[in-house]
Amino acid sequence: MNHSPSTSKNNYKQIAQKKDPKRPLVKNCIRAFLIGGAICTIGQCISFFYMYFFNFTEQTVGNPTTATLIFLTMLLTGFGFYDDIAQFAGAGTAVPVTGFGNAVISAAIEHRSEGFVQGVGGNMFKLAGSVILFGVFSAFVLALIKTILLELGVI
Amino acid sequence: MLVGSQTWEFKRPPTILSTGTVGGPFEAKGQLTAYFDQLYDDIRCGQKTFEQANQIMLETACNLAINKSDIPKEQVQFLIAGDLTNQMTPTNFAASTLQIPFIGTFNACATSMESLALAANLIDSGAASSILTGASSHNAAAERQFRYPTEYGAQKPDSAQWTVTGAGVGLISNTGNGPKITSATLGKVIDMNMTDPFNMGGAMAPAAMDTITIHLKDRGIDASYYDAIITGDLAKVGRSILLDLAKEQNITLREDTLLDCGLMIYKDDQKVFAGGSGAGCSAVVTYGYVINQLKQKKWNRLLIVATGALLSPLSVQQKQSIPCIAHAVSIENEVKS
Numbered sequence: 001m002n003h004s005p006s007t008s009k010n011n012y013k014q015i016a017q018k019k020d021p022k023r024p025l026v027k028n029c030i031r032a033f034l035i036g037g038a039i040c041t042i043g044q045c046i047s048f049f050y051m052y053f054f055n056f057t058e059q060t061v062g063n064p065t066t067a068t069l070i071f072l073t074m075l076l077t078g079f080g081f082y083d084d085i086a087q088f089a090g091a092g093t094a095v096p097v098t099g100f101g102n103a104v105i106s107a108a109i110e111h112r113s114e115g116f117v118q119g120v121g122g123n124m125f126k127l128a129g130s131v132i133l134f135g136v137f138s139a140f141v142l143a144l145i146k147t148i149l150l151e152l153g154v155i
Numbered sequence: 156m157l158v159g160s161q162t163w164e165f166k167r168p169p170t171i172l173s174t175g176t177v178g179g180p181f182e183a184k185g186q187l188t189a190y191f192d193q194l195y196d197d198i199r200c201g202q203k204t205f206e207q208a209n210q211i212m213l214e215t216a217c218n219l220a221i222n223k224s225d226i227p228k229e230q231v232q233f234l235i236a237g238d239l240t241n242q243m244t245p246t247n248f249a250a251s252t253l254q255i256p257f258i259g260t261f262n263a264c265a266t267s268m269e270s271l272a273l274a275a276n277l278i279d280s281g282a283a284s285s286i287l288t289g290a291s292s293h294n295a296a297a298e299r300q301f302r303y304p305t306e307y308g309a310q311k312p313d314s315a316q317w318t319v320t321g322a323g324v325g326l327i328s329n330t331g332n333g334p335k336i337t338s339a340t341l342g343k344v345i346d347m348n349m350t351d352p353f354n355m356g357g358a359m360a361p362a363a364m365d366t367i368t369i370h371l372k373d374r375g376i377d378a379s380y381y382d383a384i385i386t387g388d389l390a391k392v393g394r395s396i397l398l399d400l401a402k403e404q405n406i407t408l409r410e411d412t413l414l415d416c417g418l419m420i421y422k423d424d425q426k427v428f429a430g431g432s433g434a435g436c437s438a439v440v441t442y443g444y445v446i447n448q449l450k451q452k453k454w455n456r457l458l459i460v461a462t463g464a465l466l467s468p469l470s471v472q473q474k475q476s477i478p479c480i481a482h483a484v485s486i487e488n489e490v491k492s
Binding site for chain 1: 313
């Protein structure tokens with residue numbers, strides 16, 4: 001191409017952007033709302049089930065519910081359905097705890113070929129690791145702020 | 156012989172004697188099923204890993220090409236091939252099994268034509284009499300290396316492309332009957348500062364334009380010389396940009412004769428976003444469908460322009476742009492004078 005490279009690069013970005021298919025934001029949001037909502041509804045049903053049939057309260061039912069959802073995610077991921085649902089649902093499957101489960105499980109399956117220690121062990125938190133790191137860190141910061149405010153008698 | 160700035164015209168055009176094409180289960184449901192020699196119904200091809208599956212596909216394609224010709228394996232002097240996996244792992248292992256002197260090539264999805272151009276030049280210059288050349292890729296092996304684990308649920312935009320699982324190989328010789336390789340243009344790396352790895356067609360289109368422009372200029376011909384110009388894997392987005400760029404450059408690329416391997420290989424109802432991609436994409440389409448059509452004289456003069464996005468997982472994570480390249484090879488039927 002014989003025009004000067006810097007202008008042509010800028011021009012080209014505009015040409016390419018015009019041709020880039022628009023991401024359907026509204027449609028994606030509606031899908032995410034429906035599927036994400038459905039997952040949460042299932043979670044709520046599981047919670048009621050544990051509270052009704054077992055000795056759990058509203059405060060303690062969180063952990064077994066999460067574990068059950070992650071177990072279901074494991075089955076869906078292992079049998080190869082989760083990524084198809086996720087292509088449809090987007091944030092709807094990524095934001096709930098199932099998204100976290102899928103990130104860990106898919107990485108564990110993927111790196112099975114490199115062995116259990118270096119493969120599965122070394123890589124299963126490849127995607128989810130930063131969620132844990134920043135989750136724990138932000139919890140620490142919030143707890144610190146709360147403690148200081150309590151000590152000062154503000155709250 | 157060098158003509159113009161970066162084109163080789165071959166005085167004794169090498170022949171594509173025979174081909175071998177292998178595909179995976181998803182390709183078996185595609186548009187070009189009839190033009191594959193072998194299709195696997197298992198994504199792992201009976202192997203333990205995706206990378207080994209890629210290796211087996213390439214080995215199978217090579218053996219098919221050799222068996223279809225009357226040249227014994229021992230008389231094939233070089234294997235010129237590459238793939239997408241780290242350090243071309245599958246191709247290295249396949250070359251180890253085949254025991255043919257090996258030249259490894261990597262230009263991402265432009266590997267097929269890079270290899271074919273080199274093979275043709277070696278044969279034309281007398282450095283070899285028969286060379287096996289090709290490229291391969293594996294969807295799951297590429298996904299895990301360039302994107303996320305295969306079962307990870309990430310939503311892809313419509314500009315994304317689907318890596319082809321397949322291997323395409325051609326046996327090139329200085330004698331025999333078949334389509335001839337008449338010229339080759341090796342492209343420059345063109346970087347338009349595009350950064351979205353989910354829109355590689357958009358990144359690669361300028362590289363294709365550059366190579367096509369130079370090829371036509373070097374050979375002193377018009378785009379209408381060719382019955383069709385077939386790009387590697389620009390897919391929907393890249394192809395439509397290329398048509399626009401061509402208009403800007405006053406080169407007439409016709410809507411009906413500008414084809415794209417990434418748009419030919421799958422059926423419309425297969426969910427491949429903008430279209431197919433991967434080193435195997437242009438390889439299986441060229442050595443399968445395209446060579447077949449040439450042999451049946453449905454086309455007589457073709458320009459294959461394989462396009463490659465030279466990104467790596469590292470360059471994407473470090474927020475670098477996507478350097479792109481395109482190599483063009485013209486394949487023509489012998490005109491009897």
